[in-house]
Amino acid sequence: MTPTEEESNLRMRVIQRIRDVILSLWPDVESVQVFGSFRTGLYLPTSDIDLVVMGTFKESPLHVLEKALIEHEIAIPSGIKVLDKASVPIIKVWDKESKIRVDISFNMRCAVNVANLIRSFKESFPVLPHLVLVLKQFLMQRDMNEVFTGGISSYSLILMTVNFLQLHPHLDAVLAKPGYLGVLLLEFLELYGQKFNYLRTGIRVADGGSYVCKKEKLEETRQGPSMLYIEDPLIPGNDIGRGSYGALLAKVAFRYAYSTLLAACSSFLSANLDCDKYSLLGRIIVVTDDVVMYREWIKETFPLTDESRVDPSSIGFCTDDPASDPGTDGGGGLGVGAVSPSPHSPTSSGLSSATSSRSSSTASTPPPLSSSPLSSSSPPPPPSVPRLISSASQLTARMTSSSGTQRYHGSNIFYVAPRLGVSRR
Template identity: 45%
Template sequence: MTFTTPNWDAQGNAIVPPISHVDNSNHAEYQTDINYQYQPAPVHEEEERAKRRLEKKLRRKSHKHERKLIAKQAKSKEDQTVVPNQAAAPAAGSSPHRPISLDSPSTAADDTDDSSDSKDEMQRGDDFIGFGDEASENELDAVIASNNRTPAEPSHAGQKRKRDPDNGSDTEGATGPPPGCPWMGHRQYSKLPSVPIMLTQELKDFVDFLSPTPEEHQVRKYVIQWIAKTVSELWPDSEVHVFGSYDTQLYLPSSDLDLVVLRARDFSKEDLYKLSRHLKAKQVTNDVQVIAKARVPIIKFKERLSKIPVDISFNITNGIESAEIVRNYMETTPALRSMTMLIKHFLMIKGQNEVFQGGIGSYTTMIMILSFLQMHPQIQANKLNPEDNLGVLLIEFFELYGLCFNYNQVGISVANGGSYFLKPPNNNPNNRELLLSSIDPNDPTNDTAKGSYALRMIREVFVGAYGTLTKTVQQRHRVLFGGGSSQTSSHYRFDDHNRVPADSRGKSSALHHQTQVSLIRDVLSIPLDVQQGRQHLERVFYSGHFQDIFDDPHGAHGLTE
């Protein structure tokens, strides 16, 4: 599979250079062509050990949770026998609210120590802000009590969002998702005609599960309104705008809110501290970090009740302009949103999504994915539907940027349909071993990846993901459809000739239909603190706190328009 590369004339001008964006030193088979084949790549032993430790820990928690539940039920039955007419009173500080169940008991159990260990083993970034802490829950209980109201019940508590009835999958008879895979629901993936289609469907379900619920999105809207109202009280001549992942609908459950305050007058250093004091006085937050000496001064805090992290900048408009460009790309590029959500989440759980730690930021992530889709020869030739080949494309993305891409010589641009360009010889002044160059489509002078200095580690996790996915897909194909371990053809495309039945009736074993197997759980997962944070946000919504602030009684029982 060949990616188109531009030519260069004698003066070094970009016409179409006889260079390849492939780095031959990383993969012996890759010359000027990228021959995408299913081949196991090295999987890091430490990563595998961490996964096994986490799975063992989750199993222990599941058993502990089950024992507690059985003991609680036995005690409740005993109490009812002793005092049959006395209703059991709720525990002190408890709430009648039932937050949405986002996982099985094995991963949703409340265990602070295990949650902390899980985050370490998932290689989370040190700056990540967890939501589901005990202080936050106590504060929410206090708010509910002070409001003297009973929280409204979630209309879909304990249920996963509904499936699309037209996607052609039967959900009857499945055993339910394996532990740690709540996105799978009861879908019978093994009834689909090929393993690549199973992979694509599971990825679509993962993106669907990862996407914000209406309650989560509404809480973020309330937080934006609450902050904008507070800022306008301090500076009536100012405007508050939201940009970044919220504005482009690409935010993860753990993503922060990016806001900018605009006004005609400049902001001074003292203005940042003035707003910091005002936010605390109005009880928007309990603590504010002022970063006044940065190239782009900002203040950072967590909203007091929702615990959503917020970044506020001042009189900087390029974020708003970039968001408009991203929205346009999302509307015109199939699979870009799904791929961006998947890679952003993957980098987050690997702790490689923060630029100040050398990781890849959201904007650069989107550019890398967009470039990959623009330069993909099958997509260029209209021979491949990206949405229907999401699984194959994810594998090829990990392969390209993990094994093949020539970071030392080639940069990427997504302007005018996309291209690669030859980097100047002095592009690596600090002698970094790997350095990605990614041109900002909103500002050609800006390299969005210049701060991503941890590319060696990022490339390693890409390689590990590529090897894990290809191995898992091969094994699942052999289990369901038989066949040898070797594959001489390219990655499976979703054509009829690739649909291999296991018997004369064209069906695989009924046992496999009843037992769900995740193809992505060793690469993509939902960390425990993220699940707890989502439960907390739903509880915030149904507490009615923000609905009272904005005199929105309908919002306490149903979602606003």
């Protein structure tokens, strides 16, 4: 799951090409900056790239840039989409040459501040990158990582992980033991899969981390219902997880992963199996064949040479800023076995994020991959995952777990899982 040097360099080449187009349109633009997972180093080979353009524009720049990217053959018409009605208007680009996805926004200054915040969290919790990378892959292969489909965003997942580490009662003791990353992963899945009360509790990472009463915070900020309340540490009153209306689907997935790994660990110990030969983590995370083939294609088609190597500072990265290093970061062993293809978990064909450079050799045709994510509607949930319903009628969701019965009244979106005791009254 850790990106290679070729993939990182290819990403920087993609940024460089898009940046050149932007500067050709608006030479006096204030800046073109990278933010998100690529800037912080918490990105997967299948992650997209986030760019923000700072400047003053006489007219809406979205469609102007869309036309220019097509004219410069950065993307084909079916591989670019303008979301001008979204709360944060963006251009979603599917790079024609590398098949890397890029999201471009304008004048979102808070996005850069988020990168600095994540940098401070990485310094405070060195285990953070390892946990986040595995959890991002876990959610992505289940189509639960996009907010516009009700999933949990990378930023929300990072804050959930930070809060988990902040409030861990015995973190120092756990870190002192062999296999501590595996233990922390299991505890994270147990917390958010079984114990955390999504309906009544909110998450706060400011001031050392704490839990907050969701009802009180929503009344205080006068916001609508929120299935996953995460207090924004940078913007008072903002709920980072407000769009994650499918958070309870993620809870089901976390609980599945926890029970699967726990049972697998017990079996491995009783059978005295070698974890170097048999993957435990592969029971919940799958690296599909098309991703492996695509990454091999990147390595062969865009080799890293002195001529193709991109200077990070030329695309807005500060070389003295650890948070700005786009190189491979984290992903070390989790103590529960390596990632490998496994029949125990649903798969996802997603694109491998890799990197773009125009090497001296002509790029061959990439191996078959799924169609562009911009030209298709959001995929349905896997068969094993309960579907979502939306109703204006009053609903009562009752979920019985080890912590007791939880109820929620309202007309929000709920997930339906009869085996969990969710009922309509």
